[in-house]
Amino acid sequence: MTDDLGVNFQDGTAVFREGDPGDCMYVIREGRIRISKRSSEGDVHITTLGEGDIFGEMALFDRQPRSATATALGPARLLKISRKTFLESLGRDPTLAFNVLEAMSSRTRRLNKAFMKIKEEKFDVLRVAGDLEGVCRLILEEARETVDADNGSIMLLDPDGHSLEIAAAFGTEQPEKMKLKLGDGIAGRVLESGQAQMINNVSMNPMYKPGGPELKSIVCVPLISGERRLGVLNLSSSSEKLFTVEDLKFIQMLASYSVLTIQNALDFKQLREATEALALLVQSVIS
DSSP states (O other), X not given: OOSSEEEEEOTTOEEEOTTSOOOEEEEEEEEEEEEEEEETTEEEEEEEEOTTOEEOGGGGTTOOOOSSEEEEEEEEEXXXXXXXXXXXXXXXXXXXXXXXXXXXXXXXXXXXXXXXXXXXXXXXXXXTOOOHHHHHHHHHHHHHHHSOOSEEEEEEEXXXXXXXXXXXXXXXXXXXXXXXXXXXXXXHHHHHHTOOEEESOGGGOTXXXXXXXXXXXXXXXXXXXXXXXXXXXXXXXSSSOOOOHHHHHXXXXXXXXHHHHHHHHHHHHHHHHHHHHHHHHHHHHHO
16 A cells, blocks of 8 residues: 555444554545544544545644544545655645644634633633532533533532532432542542543443433543642433543533632632631620
8 A cells, every 4th residue: 555545445444543653644535434532431432524524634743643543434435645745735735734724623613612702701700709509500501502411510529528519410300419428439539530531331330320310421520729629520411422532621621710710619608608607606705
């Protein structure tokens, strides 16, 4: 096989696999390509590409191993383009370069647009807000607008730092307010480790603790400010719909921007409670 020519792939054949060396990009002439990524629960579907779409282009720039797997969905005919041919084409005709840039930009445009909307329109105002439940509900609303989820919750660590409790939620209600010890269940483990989890088959995961609505998929991201563990942001699906890496990236961005807001609201809540307790104490002394 030479560097630059039309190549054919049969249904189910991998164009490349996650971790393979990257030395070329592809343009889809005919057919469809499934892009997926490995997880602890198996392959996670990211997107499906069609005629005219470009993929694998990052190999032309960073020469890093492939970050995902590309598989033919039915017969597919691709144009394979090496880094050498790509660079030579820049002097003759920059059209290919513009197409590659457009493909790369479109994959981040949705995340950037959603993130800037949050940053510019709402969270700057909430930085001075003291309504902890309201802050948490607004964060969940922003998550829900971008990521298709049936349920969502923000669980915060109690003042003693021993267990997680639901501060706000949407979707199917729990029969009772769920509590998890730090390190217990998916949420407790995520907060303890500081590592986000995207699990698209929760029933097979030993960390999962059933007890509420039947769930299929979960994204859980820690809320950590410096050395201070605040809680976790959870989104879940009860249907066969799977979360994607793009969903995970957005929730991680949302969480990173939300922690200061939540911390401010927590501090305000604790200050208010302490003030009320002090007022009651003073009243009991002077009465």
